[in-house]
């Protein structure tokens with residue numbers, strides 16, 4: 345396949361950046377999108393040109409590093425698919441593909457397609473943990489959590505922190521990400537002792553990082569590669585309200 349690429353190049357956070365055209369011949373339909381970028385970079389290095397900087401790690405849809413805007417869609421054209429799991433057979437011979445980084449005030453561009461997602465780490469550090477001692481292995485036949493509850497928690501736990509929800513939201517809101525983390529822990533018994541404090545802290549850190557507010561357009565759910573549901577946002581709002589009232593009663 346022959347593929348024409350229009351890739352965002354930006355030297356650093358202060359550079360204004362621009363789209364640059366590249367043409368690649370002999371792209372195999374079986375290459376992943378990141379392998380196609382690897383081939384481009386090998387060619388650039390061979391010509392003594394600067395390779396395109398992009399984030400990646402596991403290349404198995406697990407780590408959440410590989411977020412790219414591909415033709416204006418977070419992680420490209422397929423639902424429930426990360427950029428590393430997207431294959432070039434999803435495009436046609438001769439296609440022109442626009443490749444851009446996540447665009448959000450809270451995700452400043454480091455270089456080219458790489459953005460700084462430390463704001464997500466700050467949100468996790470502020471409340472995404474439990475501090476109870478969960479003890480040793482449970483007794484045989486003990487079922488402390490029902491399957492329904494466990495499924496609900498594990499569905500929320502699927503969030504890989506990629507940031508596609510932020511990038512696809514017109515407000516650059518991080519509500520889907522934060523709600524997944526809050527629901528995951530708030531649904532399980534181990535997460536109860538800090539449940540009210542957790543939601544307050546994570547929402548406060550999210551607001552301080554400069555993410556926008558949720559206006560219920562659900563673009564985040566459509567583009568999320570792990571299918572995190574916006575029902576988690578409703579749960580987050582409920583816990584936030586409950587924790588606000590509880591702290592006012594305590595005061």
Ligand code: SF4
Pocket residue numbers: 502503504505506507508509510520521524564567568569570571572
């Ligand atoms: S909620 Fe979905 S889109 Fe957002 S960070 Fe988690 S996995 Fe990525």
Ligand code: FES
Pocket residue numbers: 399400401402403404405406407408409410426427428429
């Ligand atoms: S590189 Fe890890 S999810 Fe894509």
